[in-house]
Amino acid sequence: MNEEHEEHSEQSAAPQGEPEAQPSQDVPDTPAQAESPAEPEAESEAESEAQPESEPEPRKTGESEPRQQDPPEKTDPSAPATAATPSEQVHHNSVNQYFYGELNASGAQFGIGTAGSDNARRRAVGRLDAGEADAILAPYVKPACFERAALALEQDGVVVLVGPPGTGKRSGAVALVDALADGSEYVVLSPGRSLDDLASGRVAFEKGVGYVLLDRMSDDTSQTADFDWRRVRDTVREHDARLVVTTVHPVDGGVVESVRHVSWELPDLTAVLRVRLVREGCARDTVEGAVSRMPDGCRIAEVAAAAERIARGAAPDEVWRDYGSGAAQPVRDWFAEDRTPQEWAEVTTLAFVNGAGYRDFETCQERLENWVQPAFAAPVTEEEQAAAARRAVNRRQSLSHNDLVAVEQRKNGALTRTALVFPHPQYRQWALEELWTRLSTPYWNGVRDWLTELVGAQPGLGLQLSVAQGLALLTRPAFDEVADNYLHPWAGGAAGPAGQSTATLVLQCMCLDESLAATALGVARGWARSYDPVLRSTAAAAFSGALGVRFPTDAVTILLKMIVRRGGLPVDAAFALAGLVAVLAECGQDTGAVFRPLAYRLRAQRETLTGQYKENLLGATLTVLRARDARTGRLVCASLLERDVRRTATIGELWAGVLDNLPRRGRALAALNATLRELPAVSERPEQVAERFGEAVGEALPPDDGPPLAAALRQVAARADEQTTAVVEIFLTAVLSTKG
Template identity: 50%
Template sequence: MSPTDPRSAADPQTAVHQSNVSQYFYGSVAAPHAHFGIGGSAAGAAGSRRRATGWLDAQEVDGVLASYVRPVCFPDAARMLEKDSVVVLVAQPGTGKRSGAVALLDAVAESGTGGTGGPAEYVVLSPDLDLRQLADRTFTAGVGYVLLDRMDEGRAGTADFDWRRVRDQVRAQGAHLVVTTVHGAGETAPEAVHHALWRPPDLADALRLRLRKAGCGDGTVDRAVRGLPAGCRIGEVAAAAERICAGADPDDVWREYGDSASRPVRDWFAEDRTLQEIAEVTTLAFVTGAGRRAFESYQEMLEPRLEQEFAGPPPPPGRDGDDDTPATRPRPDQLSSDQPRSDQGRSDQPRSHQRRPDRRRSLARNALVTTEEHSAGSPVRTALVFPGPQYRSWVLEELWENHSTAYWDGVRDWLTGLVGRIPDAALWMSVSSGLALLARPAFEEVSVCYLHPWASGAEGHAAQSVAVLVLWWMSQDDALDATALTLARGWAQSADPGLRRSAALAFSGPLGVRFPTDAVKRLWTLTGRDAETSLHARSALAQLVVALVESGEDAGVVLDLLVYRLGLQRRKDATDRTKGVTFRAALQVLTVRVARTFCPVVAVLTTEQPGFRPKLAELWAAVLCNRPLRGDALRSLRAALRALPQAGENPREVAREFGASVGAALPPEERELLHRVLEPPASLAPEPTTLTNTFRAALLSPAR
């Protein structure tokens, strides 16, 4: 079976289960029209989302502050932050809480109360930290800390005590902390820390400032401000302003944001719709970009599962194909109350003798459905999509608001059967992105009916992989990324081995890129569980390195952990099991390959990021000195040396410095032994032979 075959991902005993899904997400397979975040589709977001935690660089801070407009609630929150060193912003998604938190910390730093008298540095903390962990951590004087989307811990009885400890710790260490949450303080608001209701700034002022800073003329600014639709969020205003500054027409831009974006969808749902029409938009909401034949087959699979929500099966079309209108079927309030639901609205004519609905003509009349041409070589393929990427989330919201449990039971059964029977990567991507969008208005539905049963493996390994993909898409959404982290944490702590396996896979990809420190912490804990969970967790650590490298993020978070853990194994009290887990985890990181190029990731790191060479050398030295793993380590080392020309420029120089680093990390006797066993056979090509000899020579002259 090919490593890119989706069926291979269904085997939990093979290492390709994780790499396949990563390849789907990072590779050429995309989910067009997913429209995650603000101003773009998820197709591009997958590889572009940066880590959500850690130090904020100066460029990002300057970008936030340069166009920031203070809302009316800003002075009060700044005053409380200056007084208590901690403030909590109760903020709904889309209110600019991240920018507001940075601006508040900057205001306090400018006042000189931060202890430095100048601009502070900024650190974004993990939303996985609870109040007790916050109170126990160390804060650096003069640094501003932000904790976004703190989850409700449900400990109202100790909330004031916990907040008081956090406040005293931050204040005593000369730092400042801004916490944001969607959960209000409730009737018993903690007295120790002020909870401020946060509002977005005036959107027209924010738009005007951004456009003028970009040099737009007064005419463009006035027209853009006049056209600003109701219902926009601050992030949408920022995205629209960027497009207008790039030359886009304001009227065209605003059609995709706020109420302007939702109006066509709301108008369509305002009319009575048949089962067939609802099935069309439901299918498109979860299977976007499919070809005509595949789409119609998916829709045909769905329709019988929705009959419980309607008066009967879809009516047969008339001579002109236009009889599939609301008037052709009785409304629920017109039916006899004593008539069985299963018989309501059914024709006396057997289903086999009824005319099949003309799906293609009906789709052509549906205002929420259009086609686009996809060219992946030749021939061109026609795909069914929404008229705009913003339609999809609004359709899912309307479906959730307008249909009952019977409808959603049918959708659940349909999607479960779909992903279980059709091993198609593009289908998995589309279904998972649709469920992630549905999580915005209906998180409990997605969590209970899909994520938990699918992630446990109860519906098969294909559904388990799709559940992980849902979390990956959620991690690309500022409103859901903390929720995705919380879900994965719960799976990792579960007694269910299927959920633990899903947690390992979830942390190996985009969720781990978004929250790398949390991912490493959870994955390392999982390596200490049962043998199967440990295997998946070690593989996930290696895949996380690949994901971090491909995303342009710092892979040092994994390497640092392994170097530290290998150091602990030198202690006399280290058990054989922990030694085995640690050494094998290190070897997997040194062996794993980038999915798209099949190049060992260590070759990429050694070539492109020389600062990692000492850490990588320590890992190589450890596994090469471990006799049970020595053979596998030598094979991986030779593979890395052969891949240096593929990884970047100046492979001979890289091989020389690489060899010197490994030599410095090895004991003298191991250095001599490695020099002997690495002598390349005469059958090798000249270039690999040269690189190996360069590496061997450098081993004996280690850098100090």
């Protein structure tokens, strides 16, 4: 139950009013949206997306709403049910699966000092388990400002740590609540939480528990900031809890007196390094040698990464070349010299088209040179013109002389492929920073048009991922440039469906970096609130991948709002929920983050006979239950029934909800039959799984629904093989046994 804290907070604070009942309507079998869907109703800032259980506003008389429509079923009732998806959603799902397949390598590195792709494969919110808390606290070294923050937390119950990324605010926040909270439980809240959420009961603070809100998105105004923080402080005090908030944004234009904002400082990094190396059992000479060689300008994450490498036996001199202020010097030296337009284009191309072969790289470089040509003075003399022509002809030779370009031989089965890369992965970040600092707007206009053309031509997923990685790295020195010229236009359809999926990939890549994940969440939330249905559709796709894994409560909250609200995108959001379930299962994360809120809402609608709210919710539930893993093709629910016994009751409740709905019963029975058919393939004990599953469904079904369900399912499964027939009978026997 630890991981359920965020959504439990929402459900306990949610209003329970039912929407107005509406006449039942037949639901077509095509997943097309209703024409001219209404725009979303304007939301006040107080009504944040962190409110998953708020009910939709009643519909005015005469207003029509877009209808939730389920994907079509196969005509053969005995055939497995496959969730059909729109072409755009298929592409998004492929992108998400590629991200978790290709990018999920142990050596994957995004920028500097990050934990690689593992960051995107675990949730960033919820209760910290004992292992993660110990990993933070055991090697922790207090900075000089720690006692000042601890005093503020002890006196006020709330403190805000303000400082740039890389100063250790996250570990400092956990250490503070560990020192001051009465218990040993720590809960990480979503950075999307507003001050009103914290003050008004949408977060169910518990006595003795320490709460941490990392990288809070600033919504303060100078007029109300102190009042809002005072409300938060009073609420936390009332529940005898502790709350530490971290942010890079000081309060704009005003002073907050009710809650102290402490400027956070780096701890003594030599002490950090010593503690980590000693804990790893390194010899004293190794420890002191590593400390003496540590360069200036390191961040805490870099020191931790270096300590891990040194503890594994790497030479300190070799390790420290990759960290600190001096590590970027070779890149800075290259940029300090006079460079030709072609050399600028070589490095720019490499920053966004990393790992391509010679032919693809040179083609992309040539297109870039055409786009950025207006940013450079044209060659005037015959000698200049001849030199430019020679360079254009000898691109490969020029690349071989570029110190920032390396050739890597990559094994692909029995074949070897040539790939152009930076000599060190870290060079990519520093090259982008230098490019942004040194080149002017006309050049970056050309880069924007080049990348838009490149992505709009629907390149392969590998090239899409490379472009996305480059743009995610560029957000560090130039977030506004990326957001205004790439993310927002592409998410809105300016570069076609491939542009939309590339925009979502940029957010997925940002999730690999602890310091950028909250920013990615803020971007996607903005798209979800837009009046542009294309932007909202892209937001739904974004929340079905790494962003949803990192922030599952936010993702499910926003997707459910799209499903149940007038003007939402119920089909897109339903497919996104299904995709999120598949990715959560792939990552070994809590799929209950999707199942539990769905079951909660279905329970709230149990007594409602009909209505668009209920129809949309049932359609989304059936779509989620039919979700398949894009790589294995297996039904996710069938695999979960075997792998995660804890989910059986909730999955059974969802199945009972759709089976109890007469308009959907035929499609639900076909999907249920497909799930039972797959049990022998995913389980060594299909009979036990089927019995447990049947008991869960039976417990949730109304008393009179068991016999009709049994007769109908036997008819659907009539042509099944002997083993499947046995599994179906075991399931039905378990269903009927719960009805006395």
